[in-house]
Amino acid sequence: MADGWIIVVLLVGAAATYVWRALGVALSGRINPGGPVFEWVGCVAYALLAGLIARMIILPVGPLQETDLGSRLLSAAIALAVFFIMRKSIFFGVTAGTLALIGFTVGGVRMF
């Protein structure tokens, strides 16, 4: 395919991304931040993100598909446990979870 075509694709992709941000700005001016509609939108945002994160761990798309589901779940659990033990340290939690997954994968551990 021609070089020009990929630029068109990238521009369309950027527009399809930005349109949500612009809509968000436009709508935010019409919604009362103290009212129930605003509260509901916040719940939708948090549910969407939690769904996205859980999907990235349980049903990943891309290279993580090759790793074992049990290893990913256990690594996520380790990350959470270390995070809380180390007084909510994101650094230690993330490091522990990532090293756990690398360790399980290198060691060829399969839970299921």
Next chain:
Amino acid sequence: MTGTATPAGSKARRTMFLVAAREAVGMPSIVLGASYVGFGSLVRESGMGLWLGLFSTLSAWALPGQVALVELYGVGASLLVIALAVALTNARLMPMTITLMPLIHDPAVPRWRYYLYSHLVAVTAWAFSMRRCPEMPRDVRLPYFVGFATVLWLASLIGTAVGFALADAVPQSVTLGLVFLNPIYFMLIFATDLRHRARVIALGLGAVMGPTLHTFSHDWGLMLTGLIAGSAAFGADRLVARRRG
């Protein structure tokens, strides 16, 4: 009158911009930069040039949509399919922007500029600003968000370039670890802030429904998760509040 108030205010704003930039330099930049290392190597594998990869990170800056675009382009999908997939993947940005804007709104800043700043709305800076901004004076909230997000944006560009350069040079297990950093980091960001009951319920329901609905529809699963789990959490929170009230 305002002549004396403005210089002090602008100094506070500049200070907050730098404070936020410094807060973003550590863990947040490392994690996001590492995620973009994965994107950079994907760009290399798909045969796109480095500049096109950087252009994608600069112009779109929302990773799941960028990955979807590169993969669909790689298999020769039509423009309409690519546009729809990217739009669906990034629909989360709208509720996020709606909830962030009133928080960082400064009456002194012209409204059209928020259409520029909104380009910086993405998970990490959003989550940090949602937590930190309510404690700050109103006029320094926007500089906090912009300072934090700008550093992350730069880290994403650097990550894209590094990933492009390193493709094939890094062992597979390390790449996997880098890709795994991202969901783990997001999970912990949300675990730091569990004060707001409705949001905690939304996070729990969303985490359960996200993967479930994804198996039914890869395209609409996430949108439906947000709408159904979010509405249920909203309703449950109201019920609890009414019982206690």
